[in-house]
Each structure stands twice: as C-alpha cells, then as structure tokens.
Amino acid sequence: MVKICCIGAGYVGGPTMAVIALKCPSIEVAVVDISVSRINAWNSDELPIYEPGLDEVVKQCRGKNLFFSTNVEKHVSEADIIFVSVNTPTKTRGLGAGKAADLTYWESAARMIADVSKSDKIVVEKSTVPVKTAEAIEKILSHNSKGIKYQILSNPEFLAEGTAIEDLFKPDRVLIGGRDTPGGQKAIHALRDVYAHWVPQDRIICTNLWSAELSKLAANAFLAQRISSVNAMSALCEATGANVTQVSHAVGRDTRIGPKFLNASVGFGGSCFQKDILNLVYICECNGLTEVANYWKQVIKVNDYQKSRFVNRVVSSMFNTVSGKKIAILGFAFKKDTGDTRETPAIDVCKGLLGDKANLSIYDPQVTMDQIQKDLSMNKFDWDHPIHLQPMSPTTVKQVSVAWDAYEAAKDAHGLCILTEWDEFRTLDYQKIFNSMQKPAFVFDGRNIVDVQKLREIGFIVYSIGKPLDSWLKDMPAMA
Numbered sequence: 420m421v422k423i424c425c426i427g428a429g430y431v432g433g434p435t436m437a438v439i440a441l442k443c444p445s446i447e448v449a450v451v452d453i454s455v456s457r458i459n460a461w462n463s464d465e466l467p468i469y470e471p472g473l474d475e476v477v478k479q480c481r482g483k484n485l486f487f488s489t490n491v492e493k494h495v496s497e498a499d500i501i502f503v504s505v506n507t508p509t510k511t512r513g514l515g516a517g518k519a520a521d522l523t524y525w526e527s528a529a530r531m532i533a534d535v536s537k538s539d540k541i542v543v544e545k546s547t548v549p550v551k552t553a554e555a556i557e558k559i560l561s562h563n564s565k566g567i568k569y570q571i572l573s574n575p576e577f578l579a580e581g582t583a584i585e586d587l588f589k590p591d592r593v594l595i596g597g598r599d600t601p602g603g604q605k606a607i608h609a610l611r612d613v614y615a616h617w618v619p620q621d622r623i624i625c626t627n628l629w630s631a632e633l634s635k636l637a638a639n640a641f642l643a644q645r646i647s648s649v650n651a652m653s654a655l656c657e658a659t660g661a662n663v664t665q666v667s668h669a670v671g672r673d674t675r676i677g678p679k680f681l682n683a684s685v686g687f688g689g690s691c692f693q694k695d696i697l698n699l700v701y702i703c704e705c706n707g708l709t710e711v712a713n714y715w716k717q718v719i720k721v722n723d724y725q726k727s728r729f730v731n732r733v734v735s736s737m738f739n740t741v742s743g744k745k746i747a748i749l750g751f752a753f754k755k756d757t758g759d760t761r762e763t764p765a766i767d768v769c770k771g772l773l774g775d776k777a778n779l780s781i782y783d784p785q786v787t788m789d790q791i792q793k794d795l796s797m798n799k800f801d802w803d804h805p806i807h808l809q810p811m812s813p814t815t816v817k818q819v820s821v822a823w824d825a826y827e828a829a830k831d832a833h834g835l836c837i838l839t840e841w842d843e844f845r846t847l848d849y850q851k852i853f854n855s856m857q858k859p860a861f862v863f864d865g866r867n868i869v870d871v872q873k874l875r876e877i878g879f880i881v882y883s884i885g886k887p888l889d890s891w892l893k894d895m896p897a898m899a
C-alpha cells in the first residue's frame with residue numbers, strides 16, 4: 420500500500436489530502452502538524468477551517484485511510500511520498516524583508532525529513548515557494564542523506580478557498596514539475612498515478628521544476644492583476660459617470676478576455692496574492708529585472724489605493740469625520756464562503772476607520788470575535804506563522820464590538836460598510852435596517868452586491884464601487 424504523509428494541516432494540506440484519501444482508497448494518507456490544537460480540531464466534529472463540502476469528505480475517510488496526527492516523525496519515516504504544505508510567510512527582517520519568502524518552516528521540515536528517513540522518498544513541494552527552492556531543499560536532503568535517495572517534485576496547489584473541494588474534485592489542471600533524469604521522471608509518474616485516480620490525463624501537466632514553481636507565482640500574479648485592473652477602472656468610472664459593472668460586462672464578452680474575475684471591489688485579499696507577488700518582485704530584483712519588478716509592484720499599489728480610497732469615501736461623505744460614530748461592518752472574511760481573514764481588505768478598511776476614531780460593530784457569519792481582535796492588533800505579515808507561534812495580543816481594540824447578525828450590527832449606526840460578498844447580505848431587509856439607523860443613513864457597498872436604486876428609494880445615501888455617484892457624494896469629494 421502506498422503511504423502518503425503531508426506536513427502541514429492547513430487550508431491546503433487538510434482539504435487536498437482529504438480528497439486524495441477519498442479518491443484513492445488504496446492509499447493511506449496521514450496529515451501531520453506541529454500545532455496540537457489544529458490536529459485536535461481535524462479529529463473533532465469542528466474542523467479548523469470552513470469549506471463547503473469538506474466535512475462530508477473528511478467524515479467519509481477519517482479513521483479509514485485518512486489520519487490526522489502530531490506524530491510527525493513516525494508518519495514521515497513510514498511514507499513513500501511526503502507533501503510539504505507548511506507556511507511560507509513574507510520575511511519581516513533581514514535580507515529581502517517585506518518581500519522575500521521566509522523559508523524557516525520549509526527548511527526545518529526538510530531537515531526533519533532527512534533526520535528520520537530510513538527509505539527512499541519522493542518529497543513534494545505543495546507550499547508556494549520562490550523559484551529554485553527545490554534546489555535548496557535538494558541540497559539539505561542530499562547533504563544529510565545517509566545513502567537514502569530523494570526526488571524533489573514541485574506540485575503547486577491552485578485551489579481557491581471557498582470552492583476548495585469543488586476545485587480539487589475537478590481541477591483545471593494539476594501541475595507536476597520534476598528533474599529531467601530517469602529518477603526524476605519515475606517520481607513524476609508516481610505522483611501522476613495518484614492524481615490519475617480521478618483527474619483526466621490531459622489535465623495533468625508535467626514540466627521541469629522551475630517552470631512549475633514559477634507557474635504558480637505567475638498564475639496568482641495574473642489573477643491579482645485582473646482585479647487591480649478592474650479596480651483601477653472603477654476609480655475612473657466614478658470620476659466620469661460610467662458604470663463599472665457595464666464596462667466589465669462589455670469587456671468580458673471579448674472571448675480573448677473572458678468574463679471571470681472582473682468584479683470591482685474594495686480590493687483583493689487572502690493569504691496568497693500579495694505574498695506571491697512580493698515574492699515575484701523580489702526574484703525579479705535579484706535577477707536585475709527592475710522594470711519587471713516595478714510592473715508587478717504596481718498591482719499591489721493599486722490594491723492598497725483601492726482600500727484607502729474606500730475609507731476616504733466613507734469619511735468624506737460623513738462630513739469628513741467618523742469620530743465617535745458607529746459604523747456597521749458587514750463581512751470580515753477576505754471573500755464569501757470562507758472564514759479565512761488573512762490579508763482581508765477588511766483589516767485595512769477597519770484600521771483606517773479606527774484611525775479616524777470610529778466605533779465599529781462587525782458581523783461576519785464565519786469569523787469569530789477572537790479572530791477579528793487578533794487581526795486588528797497584529798502586525799503586517801505576523802499572521803503567516805503557525806498559530807502557536809503567532810504573537811499573543813493582550814490588547815483588545817476597544818472601539819470594536821462583534822455583532823450576532825447584520826441587524827444588530829446596523830442598529831443606531833450612522834453608516835454601513837459591506838466588505839465581503841456573503842449571499843445573505845443581498846437579501847437583508849434593508850427597510851428594517853434603515854429604520855434602525857441614524858439619519859442620514861449611509862451604505863458603502865465594497866462588493867457591489869446591493870440594489871442601489873432600491874436602497875436609494877428607501878432613503879439611504881449609497882456608495883457602490885465604480886457606479887455613478889449620487890449627488891451627496893459628488894458634493895463631498897473624497898480626498899486622495
């Protein structure tokens with residue numbers, strides 16, 4: 420029986436391994452982690468992450484051919500194929516600080532593999548890593564090999580949170596990079612055989628190691644660039660009276676462009692886009708490609724601009740101050756159908772409003788009070804470390820409270836900001852909300868999900884990103 424071990428039981432390791440276990444009953448899959456609380460949660464009824472369909476998959480395989488354990492060494496030493504899916508945060512100190520990937524966790528995983536292995540292994544990079552990481556890992560393993568042979572593969576994960584299970588069941592492609600040697604090709608085939616249990620052969624792409632590593636960074640950079648492109652257009656639409664939804668629709672009908680990922684919003688978030696672009700920028704700079712680095716940097720700058728533009732709109736339309744005013748925040752996760760708040764634009768928007776001394780009442784169907792407090796008091800990039808190594812935050816942000824539902828959040832508020840596109844925010848009773856708010860009552864829709872016309876008829880002053888401004892907002896232009 421083939422044995423797989425995955426180091427790192429996070430958003431990637433957990434769901435990917437659960438699906439491999441489900442689709443390959445003849446393979447034994449162990450997911451290991453140094454975080455005891457994470458592993459306990461994977462073994463309980465309350466999984467540590469929320470993903471539609473994940474519960475069912477885990478329930479079907481857990482205890483049969485899917486195991487979650489903190490006994491890292493045991494499972495690594497027994498495995499034929501080891502996936503490494505640990506954190507790769509952005510460095511906050513030293514060489515490349517603020518851009519380069521911190522490979523501390525990766526390196527310690529590689530050293531541990533070298534320490535405990537007694538038989539030949541295939542080691543698979545599942546984490547997103549800078550180009551040529553495989554070479555570094557290979558060096559660590561081969562210099563400590565005690566005669567054991569290692570093959571390194573790059574198998575970056577393209578799942579999107581919120582649709583992870585769907586994406587894993589029907590991936591657009593599976594990418595496997597390996598060495599162009601007989602040993603490397605044999606390892607590629609072994610991993611291809613795992614995926615071939617459910618993925619059609621023509622969707623499994625095999626490349627060299629560097630192409631696979633770079634393709635992952637490139638794919639995320641392209642996706643983020645599309646969002647920044649439409650967000651840049653949204654600012655121009657507001658200035659000229661065009662409607663960004665109409666523009667996106669017209670542009671997206673061109674089959675060379677396509678309709679996906681063209682929604683204007685308050686900005687992109689999530690654990691990957693910014694980090695991967697920073698990584699790409701750093702690699703370009705290291706290779707002397709300043710112009711290329713600057714090109715990609717701009718994607719992040721536009722994203723930051725979009726968030727501060729939103730905050731400026733809120734403050735300027737409410738008579739240039741939100742000091743002491745209650746603002747309801749609907750949605751904190753970085754997108755709908757996930758509880759993940761890593762790099763969510765809500766953090767920057769909330770911090771911006773708190774900077775102007777607003778009182779925030781936040782509601783998100785999947786994010787806890789603890790998480791919100793932690794996110795608002797943590798330093799940039801600290802989130803991307805294993806939970807038990809993250810700095811504790813003894814200070815709670817006093818101007819922040821967390822509400823049970825949207826109606827409670829909105830009660831007595833002066834303004835309401837929609838920061839995540841949860842479906843339930845589309846169908847709220849906005850008349851009821853209007854009745855309970857201070858007047859004039861403002862709605863700032865950062866996801867373009869409300870019916871602007873209907874809300875204006877109720878009496879709200881509405882700002883919707885990239886849509887024609889109503890006269891109130893025109894009279895109170897946002898300062899840059």
Ligand code: NAI
Pocket residue numbers: 426427428429430431432451452453454457491504505506507524525527528545546547548576577578579580690691803804805806
């Ligand atoms: P995560 O933070 O949810 O999980 C990483 C896990 O690794 C943590 O539970 C941590 O305790 C564990 N860990 C760290 N060092 C360890 C060690 N030495 N031994 C055992 N366990 C260790 O991170 P996530 O989101 O799963 O991401 C993992 C990697 O996959 C990152 O490189 C990320 O960029 C990449 N990725 C993430 C995607 C996403 O949607 N979240 C999508 C595609 C790639």
